[in-house]
Amino acid sequence: MTSLILLSPAKLNLFLHITGRRADGYHNLQTFFQLLDYGDTLSFSTRADGKITLAPEIPGVAFEQNLIIKAARALEPYKSADAGVDIQLEKRLPMGGGIGGGSSNAATTLVALNHLWGCGLDKNQLQAIGLTLGADVPVFINAQTAWAEGVGEQLQAIEMQPKWFLVIQPDCHVSTAEIFSHKDLTRDTSAIKVAAFLERGGQNDCEALVRKLYPQVDNALIWLQKFDRNARMTGTGACVFASFESAETARNVQAQLPKDLPGFVAQGVNQSPLYKLLPSN
Numbered sequence: 001m002t003s004l005i006l007l008s009p010a011k012l013n014l015f016l017h018i019t020g021r022r023a024d025g026y027h028n029l030q031t032f033f034q035l036l037d038y039g040d041t042l043s044f045s046t047r048a049d050g051k052i053t054l055a056p057e058i059p060g061v062a063f064e065q066n067l068i069i070k071a072a073r074a075l076e077p078y079k080s081a082d083a084g085v086d087i088q089l090e091k092r093l094p095m096g097g098g099i100g101g102g103s104s105n106a107a108t109t110l111v112a113l114n115h116l117w118g119c120g121l122d123k124n125q126l127q128a129i130g131l132t133l134g135a136d137v138p139v140f141i142n143a144q145t146a147w148a149e150g151v152g153e154q155l156q157a158i159e160m161q162p163k164w165f166l167v168i169q170p171d172c173h174v175s176t177a178e179i180f181s182h183k184d185l186t187r188d189t190s191a192i193k194v195a196a197f198l199e200r201g202g203q204n205d206c207e208a209l210v211r212k213l214y215p216q217v218d219n220a221l222i223w224l225q226k227f228d229r230n231a232r233m234t235g236t237g238a239c240v241f242a243s244f245e246s247a248e249t250a251r252n253v254q255a256q257l258p259k260d261l262p263g264f265v266a267q268g269v270n271q272s273p274l275y276k277l278l279p280s281n
Helices: 067-074 101-116 123-133 137-142 176-181 194-200 207-213 215-224 247-254 273-277
Strands: 003-021 027-047 052-055 084-090 146-149 154-157 164-168 240-244 263-269
Touching (some): 003 273, 084 101, 101 123, 101 137, 101 273, 137 146, 137 154, 207 215, 240 247, 247 263
Parallel strands (some): 052 084
Antiparallel strands (some): 027 146, 164 240
């Protein structure tokens, strides 16, 4: 095989509890990652001159700082010298949205190139490399909707009943670093069990702070909670979401969105397409 075209899916944090701050500055958390059937599309075509290309480049992001390129570079020690790749990106997921666009792109690149280049790394090795690129990368490599702890890398796959989600993108870019370093962030939520989340749900500990700092997020949630009182923010924002039992209901609400609030409807999935490409451990 010399080429692949893959969905690089979005994720939602159905809840996000921050249970403490670690000595290395990272935070311990509990969350539930719900994968969606919507995302970016990445196309990979191998080449035999060792070069790595990406088109189009993302405005404002230096080529070597793009997580796609960082992921490809991370596999260079495991490939043959003449193995290269042309990567084409069709971008749908917003940056700074809390739905994992960059992390998902990195994970898709690691799994795809491990396969195309014959690097021979197993899933655990790929996840370890992914964690060096970002805390959310391992869940996308694992390719399964999952309960997560630690910094988000301790994963337990859980099968969820299918639901449809309306995801709204407020007109702002929320910096994850800004939120996790803010003095007013809640960092002492008590840990819960999986059963407690499945029975009662949970909150997003970043939401109150982001709503205070970014009125656009607050306004989007006020609007969305008219249709789903449990609507919430994903990750550190800016995207917010509501869940529905049918695509029709979700699309009916989408049709009522104000013109300044773009959004999309997607179904929750228990596995992403990457799952079929994963080597066994």
